[in-house]
Amino acid sequence: MKIIILDKLVEGYEGADYDKSKTFANQMLTLAEAGKQTWALAKTYRRLNLSYVLEGDFSTALKYGNLYYQKAIELRDTSSISQAIYMVGDNYYDLG
Secondary structure (H helix, E strand, O other): OHHHHHHHHHHHHOOOOHHHHHHHHHHHHHHHHHHOOHHHHHHHHHHHHHHHHHHOOHHHHHHHHHHHHHHHHHHOOHHHHHHHHHHHHHHHHHHO
8 A cells, every 4th residue: 555655646746856756766666675566566667767767867767667667577467568668668769
């Protein structure tokens, strides 16, 4: 439940306060890693990718995009797989 609440907080602050957004995303990461829940890790990596893209740190965004892709494959979630592929491609585009 905490992961879902933190996810909503990250989403709420994404465009307004990058630092708060990233703080909540890192809290999500700590909980997701401790719980070893694949779905939570996937959601967290997706949020971290978006947070770093909005901040302009495309190398770090790419790292989290690739991690999101790996977790989406583990989950066999075709929607998340396609979203992750798009995100990774977008990260490479942003890197130039």
